[in-house]
Amino acid sequence: MAAYMDIPPNQMIRLAQLGMEEDLLNCEAIWLCVSCLTCNTRCPKGVRIAELIESLRQVKLRARQDHLQVDKISAEDLRAIPPIALIGSMRKFTS
Structure with missing residues (x-):
């Protein structure tokens, strides 16, 4: 699924580290994630990337910004x- 994302999961983590919240909230990748948890499994550092993506999606939805x-x-x-x-x-x- 990462091949179809405008920002791949590993780059999403980097943007989060850099505090680039707006870039993350406005990317299409948070809506393309199918919650398969492959990114969590493949991450060598054990970062729970899927939870970050779900959190970003929830921030948008709580702000009433439906996709x-x-x-x-x-x-x-x-x-x-x-x-x-x-x-x-x-x-x-x-x-």
């Missing part, structure tokens, strides 16, 4: 999307 805007999904797409996928997406991407 998914349900009202902008077309009726056709809503009928095509499996209900469990829609519910899961709403839980992860909306406040």
Whole structure:
């Protein structure tokens, strides 16, 4: 999954160390993370990167900055999307 992220997990840790919170909060990577925990497993220092990503996502959601805007999904797409996928997406991407 890291190959699709604008900021890979290891670079996210570096940005956090440098205090570059705005860059982290505005990156697309926090929404692309699927919480597979591969980054945690692969980190040689044992850093829990997935928890950092989840925390950043929660900061955005608590500020009411939803990533998914349900009202902008077309009726056709809503009928095509499996209900469990829609519910899961709403839980992860909306406040």
